[in-house]
Amino acid sequence: GESVGLHLPTLSVQEGDNSIINCAYSNSASDYFIWYKQESGKGPQFIIDIRSNMDKRQGQRVTVLLNKTVKHLSLQIAATQPGDSAVYFCAERAAGANNLFFGTGTRLTVIP
Amino acid sequence: EPEVTQTPSHQVTQMGQEVILRCVPISNHLYFYWYRQILGQKVEFLVSFYNNEISEKSEIFDDQFSVERPDGSNFTLKIRSTKLEDSAMYFCASSEQNRQGQAFFGQGTRLTVV
Numbered sequence: 190g191e192s193v194g195l196h197l198p199t200l201s202v203q204e205g206d207n208s209i210i211n212c213a214y215s216n217s218a219s220d221y222f223i224w225y226k227q228e229s230g231k232g233p234q235f236i237i238d239i240r241s242n243m244d245k246r247q248g249q250r251v252t253v254l255l256n257k258t259v260k261h262l263s264l265q266i267a268a269t270q271p272g273d274s275a276v277y278f279c280a281e282r283a284a285g286a287n288n289l290f291f292g293t294g295t296r297l298t299v300i301p
Numbered sequence: 302e303p304e305v306t307q308t309p310s311h312q313v314t315q316m317g318q319e320v321i322l323r324c325v326p327i328s329n330h331l332y333f334y335w336y337r338q339i340l341g342q343k344v345e346f347l348v349s350f351y352n353n354e355i356s357e358k359s360e361i362f363d364d365q366f367s368v369e370r371p372d373g374s375n376f377t378l379k380i381r382s383t384k385l386e387d388s389a390m391y392f393c394a395s396s397e398q399n400r401q402g403q404a405f406f407g408q409g410t411r412l413t414v415v
Contacts, residue, residue, distance in 0.1 A: 223402045232305075232392045232406030233344060278344065280402070287357055287401050291344040 201298045208266040210295045212279035215260060219281040223289070224253060224264045227276045236264070236277075241284075266297075274299045303327045305407035307393050313413045314383050322378045322410045324393030333376045334394040334404055335368065337361070344392070349401065350376065356399075383414045 202208045214222070220241040225233035239246045239253045239262075246253050252265040262279050276294040306325045314320050326333050335347040348358040350368050367379045376395075380387055390411050394404035 221402060231408050232394070234406065235403060238402055280344075282402060287349065287399065288346045288359065289401050290346075293343050 198293070199296045199298070201300055202269050204271060204299050204301050205268055208264075208269045208273070208297055208299075210264045210266075210277050210297065212262040212264075212292050213260060214262065214279070214281050214292075216281060216283055216290075217257075217260065218283045220284040221282040222253070222255060222262050223280045223282075224251075224262075225278045225280065225291075226273075227278060227294070229275075233278060269297075269299050271299045271301055273297060303405075305393055305395055305405050307391075307407035307410050309410060310408070311411045311413070313415060316385055316414050317382050320380050320383055320412060322380075322391050322393075322412065324376045324378070324395075324407055325374050326376055326393065326395030327397075327405055328374070330395035330397050330405075332356075332396045332399055332401075332404070333368075333370070334396075334401060335378045336392040336394065336406075337389040338392065338409075339386075339389040346401075347378075351399065380412075383412075385414050388412055388414045 223238040224236040226236050227233045237248045237251050237253050239255050244255050250267045254263045276296050278294045279292045280289045282289050308323045333350040336344050338344045346359050348362045348368055349356045365381050369377050390409040392409045393407045396404040
């Protein structure tokens with residue numbers, strides 16, 4: 190079955206610094222990837238997605254990088270703010286399927 | 302901003318009892334989903350629902366689970382005979398198109414089975 194995991198369970202960064210959250214996936218048939226943010230007491234919130242025909246996609250203060258060769262996904266957050274403190278999940282979807290498989294999450298703590 | 306709302310926020314139930322978790326999806330959305338998250342573990346897909354029928358379900362979604370859209374606004378998840386291992390956060394989500402990755406999630410219902 191699919192395996193989506195995160196390298197680090199926790200990450201602490203200083204306010205204003207850039208954050209990088211990593212994710213490894215094992216299903217080479219996955220063609221769509223998503224990053225979610227989950228704040229305490231709330232449901233997952235879509236941040237950014239990327240399809241397998243791309244290797245980089247940028248949003249507002251966030252960038253997702255996809256390396257299909259090593260099956261690695263990362264989320265970069267520029268100028269991290271206290272409001273970015275949350276758990277971040279990656280998720281993947283296999284080609285032709287609709288189900289998402291989620292990673293375990295990385296807790297990002299921003300130090301003021 | 303439109304949002305998915307779930308009730309109750311916390312439900313405590315005796316093992317073996319039936320529970321119904323309720324969700325009001327975003328009004329113009331046509332695709333509905335349930336997920337669960339056992340404490341400290343991954344979010345897991347349970348079921349997707351479209352046009353009044355289940356479109357996909359996971360292995361977790363066995364005969365003890367059912368979903369229903371009883372009226373034009375609510376989307377419910379029923380667990381017929383709860384087990385201790387059903388204790389989890391249950392998230393409802395909805396999307397305008399058949400794009401689970403772009404779904405909006407509710408805040409979740411914490412189910413505790415005792």
